[in-house]
Amino acid sequence: xxxxxxxxxxxxxxxxxxxxxxxxxxxxxxxxxxxxxxxxxxxxxxxxxxxxxxxxxxxxxxxxxxxxxxxxxxxxxxxxxxxxxxxxx
Amino acid sequence: xxxxxxxxxxxxxxxxxxxxxxxxxxxxxxxxxxxxxxxxxxxxxxxxxxxxxxxxxxxxxxxxxxxxxxxxxxxxxxxxxxxxxxxxxxxxxxxxxxxxxxxxxxxxxxxxxxxxxxxxxxxxxxxxxxxxxxxxxxxxxxxxxxxxxxxxxxxxxxxxxxxxxxxxxxxxxxxxxxxxxxxxxxxxxxxxxxxxxxxxxxx
Numbered sequence: 001x002x003x004x005x006x007x008x009x010x011x012x013x014x015x016x017x018x019x020x021x022x023x024x025x026x027x028x029x030x031x032x033x034x035x036x037x038x039x040x041x042x043x044x045x046x047x048x049x050x051x052x053x054x055x056x057x058x059x060x061x062x063x064x065x066x067x068x069x070x071x072x073x074x075x076x077x078x079x080x081x082x083x084x085x086x087x088x089x
Numbered sequence: 090x091x092x093x094x095x096x097x098x099x100x101x102x103x104x105x106x107x108x109x110x111x112x113x114x115x116x117x118x119x120x121x122x123x124x125x126x127x128x129x130x131x132x133x134x135x136x137x138x139x140x141x142x143x144x145x146x147x148x149x150x151x152x153x154x155x156x157x158x159x160x161x162x163x164x165x166x167x168x169x170x171x172x173x174x175x176x177x178x179x180x181x182x183x184x185x186x187x188x189x190x191x192x193x194x195x196x197x198x199x200x201x202x203x204x205x206x207x208x209x210x211x212x213x214x215x216x217x218x219x220x221x222x223x224x225x226x227x228x229x230x231x232x233x234x235x236x237x238x239x240x241x242x243x244x245x246x247x248x249x250x251x252x253x254x255x256x257x258x259x260x261x262x263x264x265x266x267x268x269x270x271x272x273x274x275x276x277x278x279x280x281x282x283x284x285x286x287x288x289x290x291x292x
Contacts, residue, residue, distance in 0.1 A: 065127030
């Protein structure tokens with residue numbers, strides 16, 4: 001469903017500014033233009049909303065470990081022991 | 090999990106662990122690995138995208154960290170210090186093995202491929218739709234489908250919280266290229282997650 005009051009070219013042009021907008025880096029006057037477009041464009045609102053959620057989901061991974069594949073921990077221990085012995089010797 | 094079994098509470102805090110490490114106590118080394126290896130590996134794997142390379146960078150990180158323990162000043166915590174070493178190791182690996190890929194093979198402007206195709210509204214709380222680990226697996230899998238030049242920028246900026254300037258310096262590209270690549274990476278990940286979420290919502 002689309003309720004465009006503008007051209008697809010405008011959506012494409014403003015897409016390039018969404019990044020700075022979600023980071024809070026877009027200049028005030030450009031924010032006004034973008035927000036006025038968003039008010040009349042359901043598609044661009046979806047893109048903005050889902051882009052913001054994508055970023056939030058990924059930031060949730062920051063402190064999340066991944067499961068080590070089998071034997072990775074053991075090989076790491078062996079490597080460290082080897083290095084410690086080499087430096088002691 | 091087979092392998093090492095130790096009491097992780099053997100050291101009261103990071104300070105005590107550090108003392109143990111400097112005394113070369115075997116339990117201290119095991120504690121360090123138990124706690125930090127999965128976190129360091131997450132970072133090297135997300136940057137490098139290859140399990141073998143990620144393991145190599147993991148090992149080098151801990152070897153270098155142990156060798157530099159005496160000069161570690163304790164500021165910012167052991168984790169921050171290890172993650173910085175790990176990032177440097179992973180980036181050196183990238184430069185060593187495929188410098189041209191990370192630097193050149195990515196368009197520096199938005200193209201037709203970057204235009205949004207998935208235009209269904211997302212659920213208010215996408216994380217509530219799927220089991221935690223399922224969504225996490227999807228996020229990791231989507232990340233690994235990105236071209237390397239986009240993945241490196243995205244991981245450094247979003248997951249490792251480097252600034253635009255720091256990312257540009259780390260990768261040897263301009264700040265405007267970092268911004269465009271970050272935008273392209275975010276848009277591509279949005280498309281991939283939209284496909285997953287719409288499928289989930291339909292089940």
